Amino acid sequence: MAAITIDENVLSTCKDKVVIITGGANGIGAATASRFYHGGAHVFFSDIATQSGRDLEKSLQADTNSGNGTCCFMTVDVCDYRALLNLFETAYKVFGQIDVAIYSAGVTERPGWVIGADVDVESVKQYPKPLMDLIDINLNGCLYFTRIALAYLKDGASPSPSPTKSLTLISSAQAFQEGPGLCGYAASKTGILGLMRSLRLLAPKICNTRVNMICPWATDTAMIAAHVHLFKDNGIPLNSADEVAGYVQMVALDGACNGRAVYVGGGKGWDVEVGFKDSLEVWLGRENAEGWRLQDEVFGKVSCACCPFSGFPCVEMMNADI
Numbered sequence: 001m002a003a004i005t006i007d008e009n010v011l012s013t014c015k016d017k018v019v020i021i022t023g024g025a026n027g028i029g030a031a032t033a034s035r036f037y038h039g040g041a042h043v044f045f046s047d048i049a050t051q052s053g054r055d056l057e058k059s060l061q062a063d064t065n066s067g068n069g070t071c072c073f074m075t076v077d078v079c080d081y082r083a084l085l086n087l088f089e090t091a092y093k094v095f096g097q098i099d100v101a102i103y104s105a106g107v108t109e110r111p112g113w114v115i116g117a118d119v120d121v122e123s124v125k126q127y128p129k130p131l132m133d134l135i136d137i138n139l140n141g142c143l144y145f146t147r148i149a150l151a152y153l154k155d156g157a158s159p160s161p162s163p164t165k166s167l168t169l170i171s172s173a174q175a176f177q178e179g180p181g182l183c184g185y186a187a188s189k190t191g192i193l194g195l196m197r198s199l200r201l202l203a204p205k206i207c208n209t210r211v212n213m214i215c216p217w218a219t220d221t222a223m224i225a226a227h228v229h230l231f232k233d234n235g236i237p238l239n240s241a242d243e244v245a246g247y248v249q250m251v252a253l254d255g256a257c258n259g260r261a262v263y264v265g266g267g268k269g270w271d272v273e274v275g276f277k278d279s280l281e282v283w284l285g286r287e288n289a290e291g292w293r294l295q296d297e298v299f300g301k302v303s304c305a306c307c308p309f310s311g312f313p314c315v316e317m318m319n320a321d322i
């Protein structure tokens with residue numbers, strides 16, 4: 001496992017960056033918005049929770065210790081493609097560029113929609129709206145956001161082996177750990193892992209943008225408020241929202257970070273993808289691992305040092321002058 005170290009020098013580079021955040025009114029998103037704002041960035045943060053967003057906007061603006069940062073809250077439902085587009089366009093019209101995009105909006109699941117004693121031939125006739133809403137917010141919204149973000153981040157970005165522009169997606173430890181009964185939640189968060197992996201080769205080359213994700217372990221926010229006492233009472237590690245936000249900020253700003261899935265547990269961060277790659281032979285067998293290595297060699301022209309796998313890259317797209 002590769003521990004990620006937070007480097008204050010890297011964090012200080014957030015000054016003057018134009019930052020877009022979803023789910024920014026509460027929890028991890030709010031802590032991330034506050035960090036960027038205090039570091040002197042221009043933060044456009046959004047949420048469906050209008051009152052919390054406005055309150056945060058007011059309290060940040062009243063705080064004179066902003067490092068000349070600015071902030072603007074906008075009510076945006078991540079399921080609404082046009083509203084997301086308007087969020088980016090608003091910031092772009094003011095500053096002429098977008099540097100950092102962070103997707104933190106998310107909801108947890110009330111188990112029992114996919115498996116449970118109550119799911120039977122009668123109840124299954126009811127359309128599972130809460131389940132589908134969860135997928136819309138946690139995954140479909142993230143895909144909308146990613147599409148729009150890459151287009152705006154790409155604009156005006158200079159080609160570089162370590163791009164300054166970045167997209168960071170907040171997933172969960174549920175992307176690689178089992179969560180019994182959290183079927184829709186785990187599916188949506190694992191979907192974000194697939195999205196990040198499918199982009200990490202192409203985004204630096206086509207959009208001059210790095211793509212990373214954060215996989216928080218239990219974090220003390222409203223999302224798990226009902227269970228926080230169980231963590232505290234039993235000495236189980238628990239992140240604060242600000243600790244997770246520190247790693248969000250780090251991967252968003254560190255030019256060396258691309259294609260990482262940073263697990264944050266007990267306030268510390270590790271890149272899970274390094275362990276995944278290093279143990280390939282152990283869990284896939286030598287023969288299959290060799291097959292992957294050969295594929296990497298053959299498709300080598302499209303892979304880059306920071307990306308563990310080439311997958312099945314689109315050679316024509318990579319060679320095209322996009």
Ligand SMILES: NC(=O)c1ccc[n+]([C@@H]2O[C@H](COP(=O)([O-])OP(=O)(O)OC[C@H]3O[C@@H](n4cnc5c(N)ncnc54)[C@H](O)[C@@H]3O)[C@@H](O)[C@H]2O)c1
Pocket residue numbers: 022023024025026027028029046047048049076077078079104105106107108137170171172173215216217218219220221222223224241
């Ligand atoms: N808290 C944890 O233990 C934990 C663990 C792993 C991953 N996460 C992930 O971290 C992210 C942030 O969660 P949090 O812990 O800060 O929870 P939170 O509930 O404090 O914040 C989530 C925010 O997303 C917003 N949101 C929900 N639906 C939305 C929509 N349709 N459009 C726009 N905004 C919407 C909410 O209003 C809220 O402000 C989520 O993606 C969550 O899945 C949290």
